[in-house]
Amino acid sequence: MKVVHVVRQFHPSIGGMEDVVFNIAMQLHLHAGIGVDVVTLNRVFTQSDVLLPCTDKYQGVSIQRIGYRGSSRYPLAPGVLRMLDKADVIHVHGIDFFYDFLALTRVLHGKPMVVSTHGGFFHTDYASRLKLLWFNTLTRLSALAYARIIASSESDGALFSKIVAPSRLRVIENGVDVEKYARCGASEAGRTLLYFGRWSMNKGLLETLQLLAVLYVLDPRWRLIIAGREYDYDQAALVYEVDRLGLSEQVDFHCSPSQSQLRFLMEQAQFFISLSRHEGFGIAAVEAMSAGLIPILSDIPPFARLHRESGLGVLVDPLQPQQAAVAVQGLALQVDTHFIDWRSQAMAFSDRYHWRYVIGCYQDEYCRALGLSSEQEFLR
Structure with a gap:
């Protein structure tokens, strides 16, 4: 199986979503033997004057970068379609341009897709009425193109249950790299x-x-x-x-x-x-x-x-x-x-x-998107 992750920001950008995508990719590759590529934008939003290489690797994870136009809130990057040929499953991260565009072009690329919500786009009160209208119309419509909707938290699950049938929605809370900073905190009480x-x-x-x-x-x-x-x-x-x-x-x-x-x-x-x-x-x-x-x-x-x-x-x-x-x-x-x-x-x-408790849930969702049981995928 080959999974292509599509996310607007990845290495060298640092953030929660970037970390989740990296850990899913690493766990799939190391412990499940699943091929993984990450498709992302060719500029970090906070350093938009620096153009990053079109192809790259980060700790063994293959990265393909594409150009974009527009703002960081909704970057327009139709070039993503060129990066999907080898995918068995597309895993979109976030509710943004990629989510809408890949839904709209589903008839062109023909790939089964899953999406992780990562909080949707309600992180701030900015344009809250417009966001709600968008969510109840375009986000709802785009969701029809996805085989599986993965809510990243219980609150995301409650939100997306308003526009997605329960049979296609599953809450998978993010795994966390709990070894990265293990036991690093102060050893004595203080303020x-x-x-x-x-x-x-x-x-x-x-x-x-x-x-x-x-x-x-x-x-x-x-x-x-x-x-x-x-x-x-x-x-x-x-x-x-x-x-x-x-x-x-x-x-x-x-x-x-x-x-x-x-x-x-x-x-x-x-x-x-x-x-x-x-x-x-x-x-x-x-x-x-x-x-x-x-x-x-x-x-x-x-x-x-x-x-x-x-x-x-x-x-x-x-x-x-x-x-x-x-x-x-x-x-x-x-x-x-x-x-x-x-x-x-x-x-x-x-x-x-710990990611070891979480990664199997993602494997199950990829198999469901392909119409396979986990046992069938193991035997391929």
Whole structure:
């Protein structure tokens, strides 16, 4: 079997979707013997002046890149059709141009397709009415061309159940590379928060700084490390907000850290914080727990589930910084007593998301798209 993954951003771009695609590709190749290619765009959105090679390899994964026009929100790349000849199954990632275009051209390429939702396109409130109209019309219509719809979270499953028949919809929560940062967190209790990920508006970074300002009044030991890559916010914009709040001594920035650098930053932290307004799943939170960090999260469905099932950390309302700070300070006082046990529990909980437990679900979906049982595919 040959699976071609189609995704708008991949290596060297860094992000949750990129990480998921890479791990699926690696697991399929290494443990299932399935051939894999990744088709993606030839520019990273945050470095759009740099043209990437048309063909490439990343840790053994073959990459084919194509040009595009238009914005990063809906990049137009009809050249994707030239990259599909060898595919037995096409796996589209995200609800974007590729999703709509490959549905529209299904009669031309003739390949069975599956799609992973990755949160859809409701990550921010931008153009929310237009998005809802689009979802209920074009997204619904395009879904008819897909053999299988893979919802990346329970919340995605609930959303897409409104436009997709239950027989074609399955929730497969993302696997997580829980070995990458395993046991990297601080080994002693303290008051350091770590955020890592894109510096985008929906991640609640400004609200995180406002929360820190209140926490600092309650306990001057609190500090915050913000790591990741510039997106909606650049470092200058965040530094401006830090200075405005009088927190220049409490906040450290690390732009585009390597994995080894991020491990070093984790060694300084006891808590992971993410006050996101929307997440398809919340990979970073699980990665942080694999390091032994205690989660401080916004009360959104995927985070609420992590909190409920792990019994660790605290959920807060980012729009109520005073109440949130009291809750976080209360958590920290408990962590002082239970740090070693809770650190171990966080790491143990994260193991349930290991890719070894997830990859077989994707294999099953590819076989269903081809009209095969798993046993038939094994015998091919």
